[in-house]
Amino acid sequence: MSGSAGDGLLVVVDSRIHRLPAQVKIVALFVFVLAVVSTPAGVFWAFALYAVLLAACVALAKLPVATVMRRLAVETPFLVFALVLPFVATGPQIDVLGVSVSESGILGSWNVLAKGTLGVVAAIVLSASTAPRELLAGLERLRLPSTLVAILSFMIRYLSVVSDDLHRMRIARESRGYAGGRAGHLKAVAGGVGALFVRSFERGERVHLAMQSRGYTGRMPQLATSGAARNQWLEGLTISLLAVLIAVTARVASL
Amino acid sequence: MHVPDGFFDAPTSIATGLIAAGAVGFSLQRANREIRETGPALAGLTAAFVFAVQMVNFPVGAGTSGHLLGGALAAALVGPWTAVLVMSTVLLVQGLLFADGGLTALGTNITLMGVVTVIVGYFVTRALLKALPKRVGSVVPATTVGALISVPVAALCFTGLYVIGGAVDIPLGKLATAMVGWHILVGLGEAVITAAVLSAVVATRPDLVYAARHLQADLVLVDADGNTSTVSPDKPIAAKPAGRSFGVGVAATLLVAGVVSLFASAHPDGLEFVGAKLGFESAAKDSAVAGSPLADYGVSGIGNSQVSGALAGIIGVLVTIAVGLAIAKIASLRSSARAEQTDLMQS
Numbered sequence: 001m002s003g004s005a006g007d008g009l010l011v012v013v014d015s016r017i018h019r020l021p022a023q024v025k026i027v028a029l030f031v032f033v034l035a036v037v038s039t040p041a042g043v044f045w046a047f048a049l050y051a052v053l054l055a056a057c058v059a060l061a062k063l064p065v066a067t068v069m070r071r072l073a074v075e076t077p078f079l080v081f082a083l084v085l086p087f088v089a090t091g092p093q094i095d096v097l098g099v100s101v102s103e104s105g106i107l108g109s110w111n112v113l114a115k116g117t118l119g120v121v122a123a124i125v126l127s128a129s130t131a132p133r134e135l136l137a138g139l140e141r142l143r144l145p146s147t148l149v150a151i152l153s154f155m156i157r158y159l160s161v162v163s164d165d166l167h168r169m170r171i172a173r174e175s176r177g178y179a180g181g182r183a184g185h186l187k188a189v190a191g192g193v194g195a196l197f198v199r200s201f202e203r204g205e206r207v208h209l210a211m212q213s214r215g216y217t218g219r220m221p222q223l224a225t226s227g228a229a230r231n232q233w234l235e236g237l238t239i240s241l242l243a244v245l246i247a248v249t250a251r252v253a254s255l
Numbered sequence: 256m257h258v259p260d261g262f263f264d265a266p267t268s269i270a271t272g273l274i275a276a277g278a279v280g281f282s283l284q285r286a287n288r289e290i291r292e293t294g295p296a297l298a299g300l301t302a303a304f305v306f307a308v309q310m311v312n313f314p315v316g317a318g319t320s321g322h323l324l325g326g327a328l329a330a331a332l333v334g335p336w337t338a339v340l341v342m343s344t345v346l347l348v349q350g351l352l353f354a355d356g357g358l359t360a361l362g363t364n365i366t367l368m369g370v371v372t373v374i375v376g377y378f379v380t381r382a383l384l385k386a387l388p389k390r391v392g393s394v395v396p397a398t399t400v401g402a403l404i405s406v407p408v409a410a411l412c413f414t415g416l417y418v419i420g421g422a423v424d425i426p427l428g429k430l431a432t433a434m435v436g437w438h439i440l441v442g443l444g445e446a447v448i449t450a451a452v453l454s455a456v457v458a459t460r461p462d463l464v465y466a467a468r469h470l471q472a473d474l475v476l477v478d479a480d481g482n483t484s485t486v487s488p489d490k491p492i493a494a495k496p497a498g499r500s501f502g503v504g505v506a507a508t509l510l511v512a513g514v515v516s517l518f519a520s521a522h523p524d525g526l527e528f529v530g531a532k533l534g535f536e537s538a539a540k541d542s543a544v545a546g547s548p549l550a551d552y553g554v555s556g557i558g559n560s561q562v563s564g565a566l567a568g569i570i571g572v573l574v575t576i577a578v579g580l581a582i583a584k585i586a587s588l589r590s591s592a593r594a595e596q597t598d599l600m601q602s
Contacts, residue, residue, distance in 0.1 A: 009353060009354065030359070037265050038265045111261060116357065118260070118261075119358065127351060150299070151299045154299020159348075162303040189311065190454075191451075194452050200303065201304075201332075212294070
């Protein structure tokens, strides 16, 4: 965890998707996911097409498939929920392999699985192709309140510092014998976290004073001045607009 | 705990998105003075702290370990408005940088984990602090209870959202019992961890604990002649009284609603019976939930008047807040813009 936390999930390669401005990618991701979410669960071909579009994105961004698969693990808790659904939902029951399960439950399970997975893969494409500071610039371009952008930028900037701090404290604690496995070790673990808060807080105060003395007025100077060009918007939104087309067709088809 | 995309239908996602945006906007305004004074660096580092702490596994007894959500803890440490911003920032970073929690579900995640836990946790803490002895140490038990209550209330809100915008009909009684039952356990873990972390902070830097700043003992000075004088520690920036009573009202409503339905779901058998019956009907009707969430909720919202009343209360409160915030935001946009301008000119 140490060191890389500040970089998020960025995979450093050069690709068309990496080169797109972050604000285009954020909007594209949002439109795509919204299209996926509003597709009726029963229209299976639509989800197959979404998957093809996403696969194209992953290939276009030159992301290693194994990495994408590994990062799908964040979905696990809701996978469990999805698997339980057929057994607890009500409605007409059908027999699958001799077990009586709810029909709407199976469809719901598929719904959560398909949409959740597509959403996560799409978000992975964004996070793997955009550096955190580009993402911040994109959010600022999208008119996120400047205070929030400032908080975000400090969080991202100091994420690896705080994580490293935590890591060092854990090594120190474990070398004192508090491996953290037993309930008796709670005090040691919590003490470390309390100290981490105090350190983070004091670091925040110091950083602010240091920045003020350098003339900080609440806004970072913008380095990349140019916005996204129209053809960059078109290029970035192509796949999302295809997804919207699929969603509309699926809605019409399922009526 | 992070809700992925597609878990709730689009109208619910959009509605919770609006609630989250309103709550963040409101918090930005309330925290503005604090942040102007202490700088965004402090909030950013607190966010980094919460992010890091969510990855720490705490041993909570019986061979199990849990991790912290941190809403109630953050509220006690840096105050409710900054805490809402901090938690939202953490969730935004998790969603955008780490693909954890869907982007369309971001509003839902912020509402549940960033707003509900913080607000409930903080106002329970404040209410208890009034009853407890006036010492800084009292903040530990108060926040512990706040943390304990905040998690099941968030789970209850999740259940309410699921009733409105979930894809599948699950008997509400079953779902509420399972969610709240499980999250009382999670809340116990949260409470233990919060207590331990907070007492560690109180032991070293009690002045940093926002919720206890007004409880600090006066400094007694004795000069060379033996005359004593007392100096009050720096008062925290006082919240406007209107805002406080507004918050207390919200917390009270949420709490009362939550407690009522907790009580109701203590009888799962009756509920399951009703739920199974009703769930059957609405499943046969096709889940046309999209049209009008609240109206549909009224139809399919299981015939237990206590539970549906509680949920309606919570939903009503949240919707009212959202509308109120939107109005407040519009009303104050101009004045705050002007204030910022004069600020810039002065500095």
